[in-house]
Amino acid sequence: MNFANRTPEVTPSPKGKRQARKVLLVDDSRAQRNLIGVQLRRAGYAVTEAASGDEALALCDGLEPDFILSDWVMPGMSGLDLCRAFRARARKVYGYFVLLTSNAEEGDIARGLDAGADDFLTKPIAGQELLARLSAGERILRIEEELRASNDQLRRALDKLEETQAAIDRDLREARKLQQGLVRERAGRFGPLQLSLLLRPAGHIGGDLVGFFPINADRVGLYALDVSGHGVTAALLTAQLSVHLSGAADQNVALRAAQAGSDAVTPAALAHFFNNMMLEEMSTDSYFTMIYAELNHLTGRVQMVQAGHPHPMLQKPDGRVLKIGNGGMPVGVFDNPIFDEIEFTLEPGDRLLIASDGITEASSSAGPLLGEEGLEAIMRTNAFLSGHAFLESMAWSVSEYCRGERLDDMSAVLIEYLRPAETVKLPRH
Template sequence: MLSIQLQRAGYQVIEAESGPEALQVCRRYEPDIVLSDWIMPGMTGPELCREFRGLSREGYGYFILLTSKTEASDIAYGLEAGADDFLTKPISGAELRARLRAGDRILRFEEKLRASNAQLQKTLDRLNLAQEAMDRDLREARKLQQGLVRERSGRFQHFELSLLLRPAGHIGGDLVGFFPINQDRAGIFSIDVSGHGVTAALLTARLAAHLSGSTEQNVALRAAQAGTEAVSPLALAQFFNTMLLEETQTDTYFTMVYADLDFHSGELRGVQAGHPHPLVQRRTGEIEPVGDGGMPIGVLARPRFDEFRLRLNPGDRLLIASDGITEATDPDGNLLGDEGVMNIARGHRGLSGHNFLDAMSFCVSQFTHGERRDDISAVLIEHREWGDRDADPLRSGPDRRGNLPP
């Protein structure tokens, strides 16, 4: 009788005489709805329900137990076995149809949910592929950006220059470097472009091209009858400020310290444009900040940049660090600051060159507990006391493109 009612209601019906036979039917046909007696040959309805829930199938199956049991403990037992609904005997046709319609609604909802999840998974797979491709591109971009700093150190007569550049992510906005002006002078720069993404990296690449070792490309150099001349540090900052305001349509700006170093006299002329204060450490160990700050480049049409002069005597050194170092924070939000960098310099006074820069980078990492949110970069200028052979500029100085001899 129940089978006839179901067929008249438009359902395709498959009957089974026992629990084991019903389980075989479920394995073979994966029915959408199962109506099972509580008591039947071979196994009980709850036992069949447990086995049914353990089957591997594509969609959800709605399970209704037919029973004359009305005790709360029996209902709980059936629900724990995995039943979705119950029909109490004797079965009413109206109640049967209502229970089946409820099952149909749940199955349709489950099917839509499954389709949505499948579409979501496809979208997620596409996004993962796109992310993997982007990561590959960014890794290559990082290699290219690291290549902008072709030489991490250079020796000019009695001076040694060492560079540190470590982006926070794949690509960053920091740039450090140096280039020879002539046999007796070099230009040295430390730049920090706002932001850390592609926009910052593109501007960094452009600035690197403008400060290359080639006289034809380097905007800090100009050809003269007597050889190569350099524009003043202040004029260079003003040039970059005009370029950024007139040629770019973004809110990007950058900070900079640029210095013109004379190897014979130790005289250094520089400009500070919103960059952290350079720190000069004398041979005695005394440390003092240099400059008054100045405005970042690309913010105002007529900014005030700070010019400074100093002399580096034998045993002295100058550290120019980006705000990724000076503004590093510990887990409590405390800034490392200029004083923290000074303490690092005092504590590692016996180290020089890259040994000192690596030690400073390690100290910053310890201070932040390894959480680095910004690029870190630095330039270390040291007035060393080598012998005459080491001081020969033809042996130790870079060529016109900034390459060191073997």
């Protein structure tokens, strides 16, 4: 591993005092080594001497010098070759390399820098200049040590962050299972009416919720919710809302009146109940859009409230797609909201699609929103499919449209009024 991609620990010296910098002095002349070595030792450096480039290279493994002062011209391995070999070795810390030369021409300096030298000193070497050059090198080494120490701290912080992120991911995966469990049934059949549900969060967890529950012998309640925002906050609110819309009569707000002997709460009254609950009981800036409907599966009659949710799309047997509702206000924003109350009757062969804005507002990075026109096109294209096959094909089309970069949750409720089976007369032979 090269120095460039290693960040070792910086070892402080005892009692807070900096350890003496290690200098490897390389020169084939003993007299030159003695002359320079004396000056360095007096200045507080720990000096090791080598008489050749090969000897110096062998010492580098155990010594790991802070500075190398090497004569350029030596028998065998030159100072330039030593510099190249030193830079090619794996090191824990940076080493500051100074070439000693008798003739520092411009071409020599260029070659030395290309080989990895940090500085040059011209012989004969003045003691004051030598110490000044090493002092400049000291600043470089201190900066490098501080960077290594900062990198070590950053790496430890990143390691802890990765551990924390892994724990969060595990929790979110479990939360996803729990949230998917809020939708207890993904399909239901009530007389000629078939219900199918789609719930596809953009991340681990989301803020969409769909479901249905029987009200009495001839009616079923169905809902689609979309909480503002994403992630944990939205998921917690959907979990609380699911309690109020669960199949248990003692918890389901719509069924409490029916349990007392009177009729179930109307769709509009349910929307106002949730609006008051959001404003009076919850300390949150979140809100949600909703469609709640009562469906009479004996007559096909639908009573619906629309509270800011995208328009339901009614597809007729001939393929025409009609937009239902005028919009209404979201739940949890205004003290006296106006919700859209809708009544209509489904006929054999009709199908009603209630989709979240994660479908109609899907877009690619460079393209427009899918929009209601795009959803209509998907419905017409998939008119021959029904139930979950239709919903899965729709979800695939949306993902393809946004090229897999879906940023919002995707949910839908599909209500199909199945035609009665026809008797086919076989020809007589």
